[in-house]
Structure formats: C-alpha cells, structure tokens
Amino acid sequence: MNREVRVRFAPSPTGALHIGGVRTALYNYLFARKTGGKFLLRIEDTDQTRFVPGAEEYIQEALNWLGIDPDESPWNPGAVGPYRQSERKPMYMQYAMDLVEKGHAYYAFDTAEELEAMRQRLTAARVVSPQYNSITRTQMKNSLTLPEDEVKARLESGEPYVIRIKIPRKEEVRLNDLIRGWVMVHSSTLDDKVLMKSDGMPTYHLANIVDDHLMGITHVIRGEEWLPSAPLHVLLYRYFGWEDTMPEFAHLPLLLKPDGNGKLSKRDADKHGFPVFPMDWKDPNSGETAMGFREQGYLPDAFLNFLAFLGWNPGDHRELFTMEELIEAFSIERIGKSGTKFDINKAKWYNEQYLRAKPDEDLAKYLVEDLQAEGLVVDESKAAQIAHIMKERATFPADLWKEGKFMFVAPNTFDESVVSKRWNNDAVAVLTSYEEKLSAFADSLSPESAKSLLEEAASDNGIKLGKVMQAVRLAVTGVGAGPDLMAVFSIIGKDELISRIRFALNNLEVNTP
Numbered sequence: 001m002n003r004e005v006r007v008r009f010a011p012s013p014t015g016a017l018h019i020g021g022v023r024t025a026l027y028n029y030l031f032a033r034k035t036g037g038k039f040l041l042r043i044e045d046t047d048q049t050r051f052v053p054g055a056e057e058y059i060q061e062a063l064n065w066l067g068i069d070p071d072e073s074p075w076n077p078g079a080v081g082p083y084r085q086s087e088r089k090p091m092y093m094q095y096a097m098d099l100v101e102k103g104h105a106y107y108a109f110d111t112a113e114e115l116e117a118m119r120q121r122l123t124a125a126r127v128v129s130p131q132y133n134s135i136t137r138t139q140m141k142n143s144l145t146l147p148e149d150e151v152k153a154r155l156e157s158g159e160p161y162v163i164r165i166k167i168p169r170k171e172e173v174r175l176n177d178l179i180r181g182w183v184m185v186h187s188s189t190l191d192d193k194v195l196m197k198s199d200g201m202p203t204y205h206l207a208n209i210v211d212d213h214l215m216g217i218t219h220v221i222r223g224e225e226w227l228p229s230a231p232l233h234v235l236l237y238r239y240f241g242w243e244d245t246m247p248e249f250a251h252l253p254l255l256l257k258p259d260g261n262g263k264l265s266k267r268d269a270d271k272h273g274f275p276v277f278p279m280d281w282k283d284p285n286s287g288e289t290a291m292g293f294r295e296q297g298y299l300p301d302a303f304l305n306f307l308a309f310l311g312w313n314p315g316d317h318r319e320l321f322t323m324e325e326l327i328e329a330f331s332i333e334r335i336g337k338s339g340t341k342f343d344i345n346k347a348k349w350y351n352e353q354y355l356r357a358k359p360d361e362d363l364a365k366y367l368v369e370d371l372q373a374e375g376l377v378v379d380e381s382k383a384a385q386i387a388h389i390m391k392e393r394a395t396f397p398a399d400l401w402k403e404g405k406f407m408f409v410a411p412n413t414f415d416e417s418v419v420s421k422r423w424n425n426d427a428v429a430v431l432t433s434y435e436e437k438l439s440a441f442a443d444s445l446s447p448e449s450a451k452s453l454l455e456e457a458a459s460d461n462g463i464k465l466g467k468v469m470q471a472v473r474l475a476v477t478g479v480g481a482g483p484d485l486m487a488v489f490s491i492i493g494k495d496e497l498i499s500r501i502r503f504a505l506n507n508l509e510v511n512t513p
C-alpha cells in the first residue's frame with residue numbers, strides 16, 4: 001500500500017538557521033507539495049546545553065518570510081504532537097528499555113574519568129579514532145560486563161547511567177539513498193552511540209528515529225552531514241521492528257565555499273561580506289550579529305528561487321521559477337550528488353530579475369519609504385516613473401534611492417575624472433544654447449521634446465551631439481553614467497533642469513591644457 005508522503009524538517013534551535021538548513025526545509029516542502037503529502041516541522045531540542053533563546057522564533061520567522069509553511073508544527077500542531085522533542089521527553093525511555101530488553105542496547109556506568117582513561121589507553125596504543133565499540137565495551141563498566149546483580153544494585157541505588165546501542169561486531173549495513181544510491185558500511189566502523197543520556201534525555205539518534213516513526217515520516221530529506229549517522233538509524237529501525245515502515249533517505253549535497261574548497265561557513269560570509277543566514281541574527285550569548293539576506297535587500301521569491309537551484313535543477317535551461325512552478329518541476333532524482341558552490345553573484349542576479357519584474361507602483365513604495373527616511377516627499381506617480389527608469393540598474397530595492405538620489409537632489413559636486421575629460425568649450429556652447437531653448441519652451445518637458453531641443457542646440461553650434469553627451473549628463477547628474485537621460489530630464493522637469501545647467505555652467509571650469 002502506498003502511504004501518504006510525510007516529510008519533516010527537524011532543526012535544532014542552537015542558533016540562526018543556516019542557508020543550508022533553509023534549503024533542506026525548502027526541498028522537503030517542495031517534495032510534500034509535489035506529492036500531495038504533508039510537511040512537518042519538528043524542533044529537536046533534546047540537547048539543553050546547546051539551546052539558544054530566540055532560535056526557534058527565528059526558524060519560524062524565516063520560513064514564514066519565504067512562504068515555506070509547515071502543515072504541522074509546534075505552532076500549528078497536527079495529530080502526532082507534541083512537535084518539540086523536549087515536550088516529548090517522557091515517551092523516549094520506554095523505547096530505550098525495549099532495546100535493552102531485546103538485547104540491542106545496554107546500560108553503561110562509566111564515569112567521565114573512566115571514559116577519558118579509555119581514550120588515552122587507545123590513543124597510546126595508536127588507535128586512530130578511539131571509540132566505545134564492540135571491542136572496547138568488553139573492558140568497560142556496563143551491563144554486558146558486570147554481573148547481573150551488580151547492575152541491578154547500581155540501578156537501584158540511583159547511580160547515573162547511560163543507555164548505549166549494542167552495535168554488532170561483523171555486519172554489513174546497507175541503505176539505498178535516493179540521491180547517492182547504495183551506501184554500505186561495515187558495523188566494525190560504528191560505535192556504541194549513547195541513546196539515553198544520564199539526565200534522562202534521549203540523544204538525537206534515539207529521539208529522531210522514534211519521532212520519525214511515531215509521526216509517520218516516509219522520507220527523510222536532510223543534509224549530507226547526517227549520512228554517517230544513517231547506518232546507525234537503519235539498525236535502530238531494525239531493532240525496533242519498524243523496518244517495514246522505515247523512511248526512504250535522501251542526503252542533500254553540501255553547500256561549498258565559493259572556491260569549492262570545503263563547506264560554506266559563517267567565516268566565509270564574514271570574509272567575503274555576503275550573508276549565509278536568511279535574516280539578521282544577533283547571538284544572545286556572544287552579542288555578535290550576522291547579516292541576513294532579508295535585511296540586505298533580497299526579495300523572498302528571488303532568494304527562494306536561488307535556494308532551489310543550490311543542488312537541484314529542472315534539467316533544462318529555465319532558471320526563473322515561482323514557488324508554484326518549483327513544486328511542479330521538483331523531483332528528488334534531479335538533485336545532484338556533488339557539492340554545490342555558493343555563488344553570491346547568482347543570488348544577486350536572481351534579485352535583479354525579480355526586482356525588474358515587479359510593477360513600478362510596487363517599487364515606488366520602497367522608494368517613497370527611503371525618501372521619507374531622508375525627509376524628502378515625493379508623490380507616488382513620480383516615484384513610479386523614477387523606479388521605472390532606475391530598476392534596470394538596481395540589484396536591491398535600496399539601490400533605487402542610492403542610485404537615483406540625483407533625481408531629487410541637484411549635484412553640488414561633479415565627478416572629477418569626467419570633468420577633466422569631457423567638460424570642454426563644445427559642451428559649454430551646447431549647454432548654453434540648450435538652456436536658452438529650454439527657457440523659451442512653453443510646454444512641460446517630455447523625453448522627446450527634451451531630446452529634440454538638445455539636438456537643435458548641438459546642430460546650431462555645428463557640434464555632434466554624441467561628443468558632448470557625457471558632459472550634458474555630468475552637468476545635470478554630477479556623474480558620467482546613469483539611466484536614460486531624456487527620461488531623467490522629463491521627470492525632474494524643465495525648471496530644475498535649467499537651474500542645474502546654470503549651476504554647472506557657472507561652477508565648472510574648462511581645462512585648457
């Protein structure tokens with residue numbers, strides 16, 4: 001029987017959600033929507049020592065910003081809650097005990113000092129990675145080595161203990177990963193991981209498997225860093241007797257540094273000045289802040305589109321996808337095996353595409369807001385005209401104001417390099433006649449009339465317009481490059497244009513070499 005697809009995103013609230021985590025959430029979401037299944041969010045907060053206040057709220061807000069909406073979550077619970085592991089604490093012990101009873105797990109009483117002594121002994125004997133495993137456990141204090149009555153007495157006296165899985169000594173563990181194919185691991189390389197900690201909390205491994213089972217998870221889609229844990233998880237499913245409903249696994253390729261050497265980290269972000277978190281994050285412990293895509297001016301739909309392509313592609317040349325289109329096109333088969341290099345320029349490219357596709361009226365709102373912050377007032381329709389000519393040159397909404405400031409504020413400085421190259425007698429002659437023509441022009445200025453008056457001014461002086469065009473731009477905007485100049489003239493209007501030309505003519509000096 002085909003079960004309804006149920007997938008989950010299971011972050012630990014240990015800090016800001018890294019971009020890799022957001023991608024994991026997105027792929028789970030797309031897969032659920034594509035298959036008509038359910039997308040769950042479970043907070044894995046069993047490690048109380050790593051709990052960071054605000055991290056859970058951050059996860060919620062980031063997913064909300066991107067429209068990755070869980071069908072079931074701590075904030076919108078379904079039938080299989082609670083959705084925070086700390087609130088599920090009382091249910092785990094019985095499962096650990098079940099494994100102890102079946103002989104697949106055991107009590108261990110070793111103190112921190114004894115464990116350290118074992119590590120040192122093994123290191124001295126040149127064991128590369130000292131582990132508590134099928135060999136070393138025979139020399140430790142646990143219910144496999146101690147007499148039964150002593151174990152009982154220790155448990156009854158309240159002595160602290162952990163429960164470890166008993167990994168078989170010689171067994172091949174196989175799993176068929178949907179992305180990587182068959183993965184085979186020999187059990188001799190696995191250690192007897194702790195399942196239940198001495199504080200009565202389950203470890204990640206136990207809680208994760210028990211919860212995936214109880215929550216009816218059919219596919220585990222998660223980062224490649226969890227692949228080494230997968231054989232242990234397969235053994236747990238087997239020992240619990242849940243193999244027939246074991247989820248399928250899909251381990252997503254790593255996100256790599258821009259040069260492809262190693263995993264993308266926050267340090268790369270600091271070094272290159274780009275974000276690796278969806279939103280700004282202030283670490284409550286260190287007080288350190290990390291920048292987010294949202295605050296840097298990335299639009300949610302552009303960021304989402306960028307994220308989807310970090311490891312997946314539709315198999316053709318299309319690059320621009322709405323969420324609906326992603327759902328339609330998504331498949332696990334098209335997720336790559338190898339790591340994906342992180343390229344911030346691609347993120348910017350997506351942002352530019354989405355920005356340009358937005359209606360001018362929407363962009364005008366950003367501009368009006370930024371202007372208000374500067375104490376400037378502009379009406380929406382003028383702001384929309386400005387947004388229209390500026391958007392081709394903008395990567396972020398804030399660029400509309402930054403790059404378009406000259407539309408509102410006349411320049412009082414002029415780019416020296418353009419002045420020295422372009423400000424000459426021809427430019428002065430053309431601009432002088434242009435100013436006269438504009439003053440005599442009765443109508444309001446359209447881009448066409450602005451242009452034909454300028455062409456007349458050039459031909460009256462017997463000068464080719466192309467030769468002085470950059471100087472004309474300089475006089476009005478202060479710089480040598482920018483958006484369509486005639487559109488600029490028409491938007492700032494005749495009076496402002498005349499006053500700027502006069503100011504330039506009065507203040508700029510022709511260099512006579």
Ligand code: GLU
Pocket residue numbers: 010011012044204208221222223226
């Ligand atoms: N809590 C784990 C994490 O933070 C979940 C790993 C998994 O999906 O199994 O990534």
